[in-house]
Amino acid sequence: MALHQDMAHAKINLFLHVTGRREDGYHLLDSLAVFAGAGDQVSLSSTGSNTEDTLSITGPFSKGLEADSSNLVLKAARALRHAQNKTNQTLPAASLKLEKHLPVASGIGGGSADAACALRLLTRFWNLPQETAITVAPSLGADVPVCLMQKATRMEGIGEILTPAPALPEMGMILVNPGVSVSTPSIFKRLAATGGITPRPPLSFPAEGWPTLDALIAFLRTTHNDLQPHAIAQEPVIAAVLEQLSTLPKVRFSRMSGSGATCFALFDSAEHAIEAAQHLAQQDASRSWWQWAGPVLP
Ligand SMILES: C[C@](O)(CO)[C@H](O)COP(=O)(O)OP(=O)(O)OC[C@H]1O[C@@H](n2ccc(N)nc2=O)[C@H](O)[C@@H]1O
Ligand SMILES: Nc1ncnc2c1ncn2[C@@H]1O[C@H](COP(=O)(O)OP(=O)(O)OP(=O)(O)O)[C@@H](O)[C@H]1O
Numbered sequence: 001m002a003l004h005q006d007m008a009h010a011k012i013n014l015f016l017h018v019t020g021r022r023e024d025g026y027h028l029l030d031s032l033a034v035f036a037g038a039g040d041q042v043s044l045s046s047t048g049s050n051t052e053d054t055l056s057i058t059g060p061f062s063k064g065l066e067a068d069s070s071n072l073v074l075k076a077a078r079a080l081r082h083a084q085n086k087t088n089q090t091l092p093a094a095s096l097k098l099e100k101h102l103p104v105a106s107g108i109g110g111g112s113a114d115a116a117c118a119l120r121l122l123t124r125f126w127n128l129p130q131e132t133a134i135t136v137a138p139s140l141g142a143d144v145p146v147c148l149m150q151k152a153t154r155m156e157g158i159g160e161i162l163t164p165a166p167a168l169p170e171m172g173m174i175l176v177n178p179g180v181s182v183s184t185p186s187i188f189k190r191l192a193a194t195g196g197i198t199p200r201p202p203l204s205f206p207a208e209g210w211p212t213l214d215a216l217i218a219f220l221r222t223t224h225n226d227l228q229p230h231a232i233a234q235e236p237v238i239a240a241v242l243e244q245l246s247t248l249p250k251v252r253f254s255r256m257s258g259s260g261a262t263c264f265a266l267f268d269s270a271e272h273a274i275e276a277a278q279h280l281a282q283q284d285a286s287r288s289w290w291q292w293a294g295p296v297l298p
Contacts, residue, residue, distance in 0.1 A: 004121045005043035007149050008113035009035040009297060010102055010175065012257045012264050013145060015223030018197055022158065026142070027188055031155040032165060032223075033146050036173050036264075037294040039100040040110060042073065042117040044125055049091050055238060059100035061110075072140060073098055073114035079125045080122050084140075091126050105181035107231075107258030107285075109143040116147035149298065152154050154205060165207030168296070169216055172273030176245060177239045177262040177290040189257040190230040194248070198226060213268055217253045231260030238263065244286055248276040267292045270295040 020028035039057070047054065048155050048248040055067040055074050065071065069074055069078070081091060096118060102110035119133040119140075134175050142159035152165035203223070210216035214296045232238045243253035245265040250272045254265040266274040270293070277293035 003045045004124055005041060006117050007039040007120055008042055008102075008147070009037070009039040010262075010292075011109035011113060011147055012036055012173070012175070012296075013107075013225065013242065014220055014264075016225045016227060016258065017200060017203070018191060018225065018226040019200070020197060021192065023249070024181070025192075026158045027191075028157060029155060031158060031159075032152070032205075033155055034152045034165075034168065035058060035150045035297040036108075036292070037270075037297065038102060038175060038292040039106075040114055040117070042114060042121060043097045043099075044118075044121045045095045045097075046125075047093040047095045053094045053096065055096045055098060057098045057100055057168075059098070060095035061100040061103055062098075065100060068280050071098075072111040073118045075138070076115040076118035076140055077122055079139055080107050080119060080128070081133060083132050083136050084126070086127060094122060094125055094285050095183050095269050096121075103177045103179075103181070103262065105183060105260045107182065107184075107256065107260045108175065109147055112143035113139045113147045115144050116150075119144075119148060120144045124185075128185035134256045141296075144207055152297075165209070165212070166189060166205055166207060166280045167212045168298075169210055170269070170298075171213050171216075172270035172294065173246065174251075174259075174265045174267070174273050174277050175290075175292045176199070176280070176286065178235075179235060179288060179290065180235045182231055182235060182260045184259040186234065187227050187230050190234065191227060195228070196226075213252060213266065217266070220253055220255075222231060225256050225286070225296050227259050227290040231256060235261050237261070240285060241289070244280060244283060249279055 273293040
């Protein structure tokens with residue numbers, strides 16, 4: 001029986017500016033990340049024996065994902081054990097289950113969200129201080145620290161400088177992925193190969209936040225996803241997704257998230273998003289695409 005379970009929510013970059021490049025090749029970013037109701041489910045139970053941590057994967061996107069030490073869930077467990085400098089004998093082995101609902105390598109941080117979720121579950125299971133998870137998170141991926149919190153956040157540095165976002169309005173969202181997986185390093189490489197960084201004046205967030213969706217959208221229109229043109233150059237179908245989203249009833253704003261290929265559209269409410277998703281599902285072009293509609297987490 002599962003002792004603990006938690007949701008690994010999809011991370012959406014409402015904008016994503018690439019502001020510089022470090023000597024190690026990692027890019028400096030400025031981004032506003034929010035979390036959608038969509039997510040994977042991770043659960044944990046005790047194996048009842050002192051063997052190794054184990055993982056099993058089910059769900060619509062389990063195919064092609066290995067449940068071995070390459071999986072970010074088991075990498076999270078190993079990193080946490082290492083940080084505690086304890087052996088398998090002193091921390092009981094965990095049996096982890098991942099129900100995979102988010103498309104893999106799709107720009108919405110599914111693997112990072114799973115790793116962060118595993119860190120949250122395991123720190124509770126092993127009675128470790130929360131700080132251990134916070135310390136370990138960046139070593140698992142640039143998106144893991146923000147996924148640990150699952151709250152609207154401004155991301156800077158390479159993703160490790162996190163500032164809670166000011167107040168956001170209630171809104172609904174559609175996510176659409178056309179079924180092509182996009183490797184994050186390949187899109188950053190394309191950006192670097194073309195000279196990359198677009199100089200921009202520093203961006204300030206209003207301290208009072210955005211009381212309405214109109215206000216948020218006016219702000220977002222001054223921003224970009226700098227990875228979007230490079231992802232479209234690699235996978236032109238992303239432009240078709242954005243075209244479809246822009247014509248949906250009551251849509252307010254659309255853009256690609258992260259390094260793609262998932263694109264999002266914003267609506268005044270989750271109900272409007274769900275209605276528009278029903279409309280989208282009837283279009284020939286989008287029938288085979290993965291889609292989700294619902295609320296953005298507060
Ligand atoms: C694009 C974003 O999703 C925006 O939230 C993240 O920056 C990427 O986060 P992530 O997938 O967790 O990234 P990682 O697994 O740490 O890095 C994958 C690869 O992406 C590139 N990378 C990633 C993050 C970053 N700030 N600069 C980079 O250049 C590097 O080539 C790195 O080897
Ligand atoms: N639990 C996992 N879920 C998804 N991918 C995983 C997992 N564990 C390892 N991976 C590997 O991590 C890579 C990145 O997957 P992920 O779904 O996090 O990409 P992404 O959504 O593009 O992430 P980001 O938005 O952070 O760039 C995949 O190529 C996959 O092989």
